[in-house]
Amino acid sequence: MATMEKSKxxxxxxxxxxxxxxxxxxxxxxxFIILVLTIMxxxxxxENFLTTRNLFNQGRLMAEVGLMALPMTFIIITGGIDLSxxxxxxxxxxxxxxxxxxxxMPLEVAIVMALLGGSLAGxxxxxxxxxxxxxxxxMTLATLAFYRGLAxxxxxxxxxxxxxxxxxxxxxxxxxxxxxxxxxxxIAIIISITVLQRTTLGRTLYxxxxxxxxxxxxxxxxxxxxxxxxxxxxxxxxxxxxxFVSRFTTTRSDMGNGLELDAIAAVVLGGTSIFGGKGSIIxxxxxxxxxxxxxxxxxxxxxxxxxxxxxxxxxxxVAILVNNQIQRxxxxx
Amino acid sequence: xxxxxxxxxxxxxxxxxxxxxxVFGAYRFLPFISQPELGATTISVxxxxxxNNELGVITNGLILMPIAASVLFLxxxxxxxxxxxxxxxxxxxxxxxxxxxxYYVVFAQDYMQEExxxxxxxxxxxxxxxILGILMVLQVFLPRSTVEQEFKLTKxxxxxxxxxxxxxxxxxxxxxxxxxxxxxxxxxxxxxQGNAYIAVAAIGMSMVIITGNIDISVGSLIGLLAIVxxxxxxxxxxxxxxxxxxxxxxxxxxxxxxxxxxxxxxLILGAAIGAFIGxxxxxxxxxxxxxxxxxxxxxxxxLIMWTSGQRVTDMPDGYLIAQMKPFGISTPIYxxxxxxxxxxxxxxxxxxxxxxxxxxxxxEAARLSGLSERRIIMQVFMINGxxxxxxxxxxxxxxxxxxxxxxxSLELFxxxxxxxxxxxxxxxxxxxxxxxxxxILLNAIRSGMIFIDVSPFWIQAxxxxxxxxxxxxxxxxxxxxxx
Numbered sequence: 001m002a003t004m005e006k007s008k009x010x011x012x013x014x015x016x017x018x019x020x021x022x023x024x025x026x027x028x029x030x031x032f033i034i035l036v037l038t039i040m041x042x043x044x045x046x047e048n049f050l051t052t053r054n055l056f057n058q059g060r061l062m063a064e065v066g067l068m069a070l071p072m073t074f075i076i077i078t079g080g081i082d083l084s085x086x087x088x089x090x091x092x093x094x095x096x097x098x099x100x101x102x103x104x105m106p107l108e109v110a111i112v113m114a115l116l117g118g119s120l121a122g123x124x125x126x127x128x129x130x131x132x133x134x135x136x137x138x139m140t141l142a143t144l145a146f147y148r149g150l151a152x153x154x155x156x157x158x159x160x161x162x163x164x165x166x167x168x169x170x171x172x173x174x175x176x177x178x179x180x181x182x183x184x185x186x187i188a189i190i191i192s193i194t195v196l197q198r199t200t201l202g203r204t205l206y207x208x209x210x211x212x213x214x215x216x217x218x219x220x221x222x223x224x225x226x227x228x229x230x231x232x233x234x235x236x237x238x239x240x241x242x243x244f245v246s247r248f249t250t251t252r253s254d255m256g257n258g259l260e261l262d263a264i265a266a267v268v269l270g271g272t273s274i275f276g277g278k279g280s281i282i283x284x285x286x287x288x289x290x291x292x293x294x295x296x297x298x299x300x301x302x303x304x305x306x307x308x309x310x311x312x313x314x315x316x317x318v319a320i321l322v323n324n325q326i327q328r329x330x331x332x333x
Numbered sequence: 334x335x336x337x338x339x340x341x342x343x344x345x346x347x348x349x350x351x352x353x354x355x356v357f358g359a360y361r362f363l364p365f366i367s368q369p370e371l372g373a374t375t376i377s378v379x380x381x382x383x384x385n386n387e388l389g390v391i392t393n394g395l396i397l398m399p400i401a402a403s404v405l406f407l408x409x410x411x412x413x414x415x416x417x418x419x420x421x422x423x424x425x426x427x428x429x430x431x432x433x434x435x436y437y438v439v440f441a442q443d444y445m446q447e448e449x450x451x452x453x454x455x456x457x458x459x460x461x462x463x464i465l466g467i468l469m470v471l472q473v474f475l476p477r478s479t480v481e482q483e484f485k486l487t488k489x490x491x492x493x494x495x496x497x498x499x500x501x502x503x504x505x506x507x508x509x510x511x512x513x514x515x516x517x518x519x520x521x522x523x524x525x526q527g528n529a530y531i532a533v534a535a536i537g538m539s540m541v542i543i544t545g546n547i548d549i550s551v552g553s554l555i556g557l558l559a560i561v562x563x564x565x566x567x568x569x570x571x572x573x574x575x576x577x578x579x580x581x582x583x584x585x586x587x588x589x590x591x592x593x594x595x596x597x598x599x600l601i602l603g604a605a606i607g608a609f610i611g612x613x614x615x616x617x618x619x620x621x622x623x624x625x626x627x628x629x630x631x632x633x634x635x636l637i638m639w640t641s642g643q644r645v646t647d648m649p650d651g652y653l654i655a656q657m658k659p660f661g662i663s664t665p666i667y668x669x670x671x672x673x674x675x676x677x678x679x680x681x682x683x684x685x686x687x688x689x690x691x692x693x694x695x696x697e698a699a700r701l702s703g704l705s706e707r708r709i710i711m712q713v714f715m716i717n718g719x720x721x722x723x724x725x726x727x728x729x730x731x732x733x734x735x736x737x738x739x740x741x742s743l744e745l746f747x748x749x750x751x752x753x754x755x756x757x758x759x760x761x762x763x764x765x766x767x768x769x770x771x772x773i774l775l776n777a778i779r780s781g782m783i784f785i786d787v788s789p790f791w792i793q794a795x796x797x798x799x800x801x802x803x804x805x806x807x808x809x810x811x812x813x814x815x816x
Contacts, residue, residue: 083745128805133812135758137547141749146797153791211557257741261549265626274620306637308368317613320623 027271027278030323031286037288042297049297056179060172060247062292063181064089064240064256066285068263070192073284074268078226079276081134082225084125085237085263087147089256092118092241094151097160097251107167115238119205121147122234126227144260151253160251167224168188170246181243188236193281201225209276264293269316271323290315369500372655406430410430413778432509441566493753496806497770501777508781515784522662524777526752528710529665530727531743532772535750536676537720539768543680545693545760546621550628550701551721554606556739557636558725563645563735566595566652591651599729600722606632607718633739640737648733655730660677664729673769689713693760750775753803760784775800780810 043050064070075082093112111320121143129139172249175181196202202224207215214223237256245251270287272279291312298308408591409427410645443478509516534551541548568589590598613624657664689711690754691699700706729735778799782792 002691106571120692132805132808133805134808137758139801141745141752142797142801142804144797145749145800146794149794149797152792153788156788156790187565261626261629265630268623268626274622279812304638306634309630309634309639313627313632313633313634316630317619317624317627321613324618 005029027323027327028280028283028286029270030326031269031283031319034319035286035290035293037295038297042301045090046297048300054296054300056174056182058292058296058323059182060179061253061296062288063265064178064184064232064244064257065183065190065241065262065292066288067236067243068233068259069266069284069288070188070281071229071236072263072267073137073192073279074196074205074229075233075283076264076272076274077205077276078128078229080211080226080230080234081138081140081264081274082122082125082136083260083264084121084143084147085233085240086256086258086260087144087151088121088234088237089244089259090119090151090253091121091147091154091213091239092238093245093251093255094155094253096242096245098154100163101160101309107164110249111242112152113233114242118238118241119231119235122237123227123231125234126230129230130223130226136301148253148257155251157253161249163245163249168246168249170243172247181247184239184243189281189285196281201228205229206277209278211277228263262291265312269319341466380536401590402430404430408551428435428506444514458541470577478623484672489535494764494767495772496810497754497767497774497803500803501770501774504774504777508784512784515781520780520784524780525666525669525773527780528746528772528776529663529669530724530731531673531746531775532769533727534667534721534724534747535754535768535772536672536718536765538747539751539754539765540676540680540689540758541621541714542618542748542758543693543760543763544689544710545696546710546713547758548610548625548714548717549622549744549748550610550625550632550737552743552745553629553632553636554603554718554721555725555743556727556736557632558603558722559729559735560636560640560737561602561647562595562599562726562729563648564640565590565598566592566648567645567791592649595652596654596726598717599725603718603720603722603725604715607714607716607717607721610712610718614714615707628787629744636736636739642737644737645729645735646733648730648735653730653733655727665731668723668727669772670688672720673765676765685709691759693762695761710768718803746775749800752802753807755807771803772812 003084003126039050042330048054049325068089072085073083093116095114096107096110098103100107102278105113125136125143126235128134129136160307170180175183204215204220204222206224207220208225209217212222241256244255248255267284268278268287269290270283270285272283293306294312294315297307298311303311366606377521406427407430409425409430462504485591505516514520538548538551566589582683610621610624610628613619614621655663655665659667680689688699688704691702691704692706694708696706750772751768752771753774754763754765754769756768775796778796779792782795783789787795
């Protein structure tokens with residue numbers, strides 16, 4: 001750790017080419033190069049790929065996973081994991097439908113309810129993880145089943161449709177020429193980067209991930225920080241749920257099934273270490289974009305969905321593999 | 334040994350229970366008082382079938398039942414009044430009586446509605462209850478020193494395995510009181526069988542988790558291997574060749590393979606895929622959660638690519654191993670029990686089994702004491718693959734069709750079974766017996782909720798809550814033990 005800090009500081013005195021090499025060979029740099037290569041290959045093979053329309057559409061599709069991947073990055077940086085986000089998405093989607101349709105409240109209230117419900121679900125995760133010291137994997141594995149079950153129970157497997165027109169603007173409309181949910185994603189990204197890089201909270205996350213006991217003994221508010229990020233994760237999953245409903249124009253209890261693995265895959269692909277202590281929002285964004293563009297690019301080139309899954313799985317493993325090897329070589333230099 | 338004073342205090346605590354027992358007992362006796370013909374009909378029907386020897390031994394049990402039930406119930410209450418007898422024992426004795434009576438009533442009612450064919454298979458549950466009740470009564474007449482060693486709940490839940498057994502017994506008793514059909518032999522066998530393949534997969538998963546790794550791809554792997562097995566035995570699929578514009582060029586159309594090949598190949602293939610995962614984890618040092626997250630997509634994609642979503646049907650009868658019933662019990666139950674025992678013994682006494690714990694407990698120390706971490710991790714993933722292979726064969730043969738998509742979230746069920754069974758996610762702790770028991774418990778909860786008429790929509794929520802509670806109890810207990 002100390003040597004890394006040192007080399008960064010010496011980096012100021014290095015030649016420009018050396019700094020460029022450092023950036024290119026960092027986790028995010030390598031991923032970015034892979035991403036650019038992917039886009040080049042995909043756009044060569046199909047002219048419809050690199051069009052504004054298609055890219056905006058892809059922006060729409062990746063918003064939900066993107067929103068959930070941001071707090072997931074925070075959580076994985078602390079060495080935790082949140083498997084329940086897909087279920088929280090489903091639960092808050094149901095809350096929108098249930099509050100609006102069954103309780104007869106205005107849709108605005110329903111949306112707030114969904115966001116509150118999502119945050120509460122995340123808060124419960126965090127509370128039990130912090131208070132009883134349950135490993136996050138186990139806690140969120142249990143709530144994965146529990147929240148999905150709540151969604152099923154509340155909805156009684158009935159779907160809710162017939163939302164007012166204005167609500168679809170969130171998931172299908174545009175704002176200032178950009179898909180609306182992409183704005184939300186961009187705002188969330190900016191906030192997340194700022195929090196992670198510029199605030200005590202963000203630095204505390206790295207400290208917890210590197211050495212939780214050490215962080216605690218240094219007087220950092222470990223419990224409060226964890227509570228905040230798990231609640232944040234629930235809130236973002238709730239937000240994704242609302243967008244999801246707006247995009248699909250209907251509410252079903254199985255919404256977002258398995259999305260937690262997509263979010264985790266994006267975070268891991270983005271170079272965040274699953275053991276904690278290392279990672280960045282930029283990497284996660286590259287991961288999210290890469291998965292979505294691969295999926296879309298392969299699809300419009302006539303590759304079946306199943307083959308695409310295979311490619312994405314392989315990319316995940318290979319990217320981490322290559323990255324690991326390069327970082328190891330750099331360290332031994 | 335002066336226990337006289339506290340007993341007076343504790344008696345008030347027991348009053349609600351006594352009242353509950355009395356009310357419940359009266360409630361169950363009432364049908365016979367208000368409808369005298371019910372008892373008469375039942376006894377005449379039973380006597381008739383007994384003389385026709387239709388039901389044999391079971392009918393003798395049926396005649397015994399109301400008598401035994403009443404005796405147990407009264408004895409339990411009498412013991413309660415007797416301050417020399419342990420109150421817990423007495424209460425449980427009375428409870429046994431009530432449950433048996435409950436049995437009898439439902440039995441009688443079903444007999445009148447000619448549903449006896451189903452209920453006649455109720456005997457095992459009944460005999461277990463009877464024996465337990467008799468043991469409880471016997472305990473009263475044993476020397477006092479034995480009686481005073483009352484069974485301490487805190488001692489019994491000293492490890493997760495016995496905690497799960499207690500949870501299982503409690504669940505069966507609670508559900509059994511409200512609906513005795515739950516205790517029917519057939520249902521209990523169904524409960525055991527339902528999650529048997531998950532339990533088998535959970536054995537391998539426990540070993541992986543004990544070494545401090547995890548395998549998220551096991552659901553996709555089971556789905557893929559099941560299709561491989563089914564396709565092998567049915568034949569008619571194409572090996573090799575290219576598909577151009579919907580036309581197949583080249584390749585061999587495979588004939589139907591012998592049944593044993595279809596049973597063995599998934600195991601070998603599972604081990605091979607496990608070896609590949611192990612190679613990536615150990616030699617290329619990619620964390621296992623990342624490798625298996627990738628493998629989850631890869632295997633699932635390969636499966637759907639290969640099958641185009643078509644399910645496999647028309648398997649020969651001899652292949653359907655999970656539907657065979659030697660001695661009246663389905664094969665998956667044998668597999669689950671035998672494999673669990675073998676694996677538990679192997680984990681306890683073999684060198685490799687012990688080294689899993691060593692690696693998971695303290696990898697650095699294990700390495701320093703001369704264990705090859707790489708080889709051991711490779712081996713654990715291969716063993717996990719073999720268990721996934723066995724699970725896939727059981728899964729493939731339980732119905733007469735094999736779906737092309739693996740059951741959703743199967744990997745989570747397997748991991749949940751291991752974790753609820755007390756396997757520490759941090760590695761180094763847990764047993765395969767706990768995992769198997771947890772798999773059974775999960776299915777017992779699901780099936781139990783159907784029997785007590787929980788709305789099917791809420792079943793998953795209740796199951797999730799119970800999983801959470803089980804895990805929390807495990808953690809809190811461990812914390813206490815450490816203190």
